[in-house]
Amino acid sequence: MLFQPPLPPPYSRLSEREMCGRICAHKAAFGRRLVILGHHYQQDDVIQFADFTGDSLKLSQLAARQADAEFVVFCGVHFMAESADILTHDDVAVILPDLSAGCSMADMAMIDQVEDAWDRFAGATDEKIIPITYVNSTADVKAFCGRHDGACCTSSNARKVLEYALTQGDKVLFLPDQHLGRNTAYALGNPLESMVVYDPHADDGGLTDEQVLGARFILWKGHCSVHQLFTEQHCEQVRRSDPARRILVHPECRWEVVQRSDLAGSTEYILKVLEEAPEGTSWAVGTEAHLVNRLAMRYAGRKYIRSLAGIQCLCTTMYRIDLPHLTWSLDELAAGRVVNRIKVDPDTCHHAIVALQRMLDNVSATPVSAK
Numbered sequence: 042m043l044f045q046p047p048l049p050p051p052y053s054r055l056s057e058r059e060m061c062g063r064i065c066a067h068k069a070a071f072g073r074r075l076v077i078l079g080h081h082y083q084q085d086d087v088i089q090f091a092d093f094t095g096d097s098l099k100l101s102q103l104a105a106r107q108a109d110a111e112f113v114v115f116c117g118v119h120f121m122a123e124s125a126d127i128l129t130h131d132d133v134a135v136i137l138p139d140l141s142a143g144c145s146m147a148d149m150a151m152i153d154q155v156e157d158a159w160d161r162f163a164g165a166t167d168e169k170i171i172p173i174t175y176v177n178s179t180a181d182v183k184a185f186c187g188r189h190d191g192a193c194c195t196s197s198n199a200r201k202v203l204e205y206a207l208t209q210g211d212k213v214l215f216l217p218d219q220h221l222g223r224n225t226a227y228a229l230g231n232p233l234e235s236m237v238v239y240d241p242h243a244d245d246g247g248l249t250d251e252q253v254l255g256a257r258f259i260l261w262k263g264h265c266s267v268h269q270l271f272t273e274q275h276c277e278q279v280r281r282s283d284p285a286r287r288i289l290v291h292p293e294c295r296w297e298v299v300q301r302s303d304l305a306g307s308t309e310y311i312l313k314v315l316e317e318a319p320e321g322t323s324w325a326v327g328t329e330a331h332l333v334n335r336l337a338m339r340y341a342g343r344k345y346i347r348s349l350a351g352i353q354c355l356c357t358t359m360y361r362i363d364l365p366h367l368t369w370s371l372d373e374l375a376a377g378r379v380v381n382r383i384k385v386d387p388d389t390c391h392h393a394i395v396a397l398q399r400m401l402d403n404v405s406a407t408p409v410s411a412k
């Protein structure tokens with residue numbers, strides 16, 4: 042995670058009204074030169090200023106389309122800003138208002154660990170392994186996939202990308218989210234026995250050569266600390282207390298949770314399902330709290346939406362992008378200073394864009410699981 046120095050003291054004294062006023066004024070002054078992108082997990086205070094909102098796939102597509110913009114302010118997390126930098130023209134400055142807005146899952150697969158794993162697999166098998174990385178990963182890991190005939194995916198198109206990968210090689214290495222990898226491979230009809238988990242912290246990855254040889258999917262031992270909080274007990278409790286309530290989860294949840302749910306898909310899919318849900322229906326939603334709370338408010342009195350868990354499952358890193366940091370980054374921009382620019386080096390970009398382009402070429406509307 043990168044270090045964000047504290048903001049200059051005046052920012053802690055600004056009222057919400059003052060900050061909102063400044064942000065609106067900067068947006069008006071910059072016009073089309075400035076685009077603010079916001080992920081669905083972002084807090085309401087901030088997302089109200091986004092020109093576009095979306096899930097990771099939609100935001101990547103939007104970033105790739107920004108022909109007029111000089112500045113893209115990304116209200117999301119670090120890997121999203123990196124992807125936006127890779128997908129935009131060199132002249133576009135991508136800004137992350139708080140540098141410490143990282144993703145703990147992306148940090149679970151460091152490039153040295155991935156290179157070591159690759160060598161370890163080469164010692165066990167000469168079959169062709171296609172590395173697929175969830176877009177929640179560092180630019181280095183994306184570049185690694187680009188260099189080795191692999192691709193990126195998001196939770197929106199993981200099925201399509203896995204299908205593509207299986208046409209390109211004998212096995213798939215899925216990074217860094219074991220849950221998205223397992224849920225997607227299983228939804229495609231592969232049994233759990235065809236999957237093994239590679240632990241970068243264990244000797245030999247915790248796998249024998251026979252296990253590597255026998256597996257069709259090698260899942261990296263990474264996870265999202267937010268979605269891992271949802272358990273099968275939460276699902277069972279909903280089923281007992283309110284059998285009519287449907288369970289809708291993100292595929293970063295564990296397999297046991299996805300199996301007990303009615304539907305699983307990306308944040309954009311979750312939005313769509315709830316928008317199309319008939320009035321009077323009840324839903325337990327297994328994803329980040331800001332999105333669930335926003336949807337519960339949006340449909341209050343018409344559709345009954347609550348979190349699958351009793352506790353607040355919050356992406357604390359996304360939450361670091363707040364009103365003071367957004368105001369500060371735009372104030373600086375207006376003063377002619379670009380702060381917190383996220384810049385991926387040209388060599389990494391060159392290979393990472395191959396993997397990202399395969400992600401953008403393999404778009405499908407099929408969620409991970411729709412029963």
Ligand code: 13P
Nearest residue numbers: 096097098195196307308
């Ligand atoms: P999506 O918005 O692509 O569903 O991803 C969720 C997430 O956890 C982002 O980090």
Ligand code: SF4
Nearest residue numbers: 144145146265267356
């Ligand atoms: Fe990363 Fe999980 Fe936060 Fe998404 S919700 S940004 S995967 S920590």
